[in-house]
Amino acid sequence: MPMANNPRDAGPLDLANLKRLAYFAAVVETGSFTAAADRLGITKAVVSQQVARLEREFRTTLLTRTTRRLALTDAGQAFYERCARILREAAVAFDELADVSVEPAGTLRLTAPFDYGLAMVVPAVVEFSRRHPQCRVEMALSDQPLDLLSNEVELAVRVGWLADSQLPARRIGSFEQKLVAAPALARQVDAAAGPEQLAGLPFVANAALKEPRRWVFEAGDGRRQAVEFAASISLDATPAGLGWTLPSGGIHAVYPASRFRPAKVARFVDLLGELHAARA
Known part of the structure; x- marks a missing residue:
């Protein structure tokens, strides 16, 4: 394929350049040419050559390379943001096409947190298997993200709260956090004038949370109050009367950063969303 004299001559729909968007985005998201090649299923040399050709043809440095790391230039950062947006839109287009033209088949491999998995995902797997008996589901329940x-x-x-915002995700529900207390502590809880007065009470920390002992309360007027607890015992009844709430969180379906999303994945996420809506 001859090189264009002017980089703009290639045009926005040049297929070779569109493919390079995926190569470049994979390098940025994985942090190396080797990892990008593994994700894409091609050789490191192909990824390196195509990204270098992209820079050469458009006379712009996108990445600075050292022996230890890659870093984006300002132009590279701006280009990556547009690449990521284009690739996400392309993935959605392919997903929608696959969703209407292909029946779910094969083995669906998924993971979920333990408690939520037992309460919501297992029933969804049972229903999914009933609707699509030609599919198998392999599920790993773990409170440590895989x-x-x-x-x-x-x-x-x-x-x-999603730690990796670069992976494609779909919000399928939400949950509320509640601080609860045993009946023996109810009087002390009711007497508290604000969240800070709860800090000295016995407390159990949920190790699955990023900051299990630090909780941020919000008043009706938007004021926030952070409280650092000392973990000790389990609490199991609801306190009342403080007028403060804890921030709600999201429940998301997170997908690998790949071009295609099988129909089995899309259908399962739709089903899980249905179950959430039914329980809301």
Whole structure:
């Protein structure tokens, strides 16, 4: 394929350049040419050559390379943001096409947090298997997030706040956080004038949370109050009368950063969303 004299001559629909968008985005998201090649299923040399050609043809440095790391230039950062947006839109287009033209088949590999998985995902798997008996489901329940790529996971259900915002995700529900107390502590809780007065009470920390002992309360007028608890015992009844709430969190379906999303994944996420809506 001859090189264009002017980089703009290639035009926005040049297929070779569109493919390079995916190569470049994979390098940025994985942090190396080797990892990008593994994700894309091609050789490191191809990825390196195509990104270098992209820079050469458009006379712009996108990445600075050292022996230890890659870094985006300002032009590279701006270009990546547009690349990511284009690739997300392309993925959605392919997903929609697959969703209407292909019946779910094969094995669906998914992961979810333990408690949420038992309460919501297991019933969804049972119903999914009833609707699509030609599919098998392999499910790993773990409160430690699994890496989707290395564990060959096609779908992760994440409860809370997404740590990796670069992976494609769909919000399927939400949850409220509540601080609860045993009946023996109810009098002390009721007497508290604000969240800070709860800090000295016995407390159990949820190790699945990022900051299990630090809780941020919000008043009706928007004021926030952070409280650092000392973990000790389990609490199991609701306190009342403080007039403060804890922030709600999201429940998301998180997908690997791949071009295609099988119909089995899309249908399962739709089903899980249906179950959430029914319980709301």
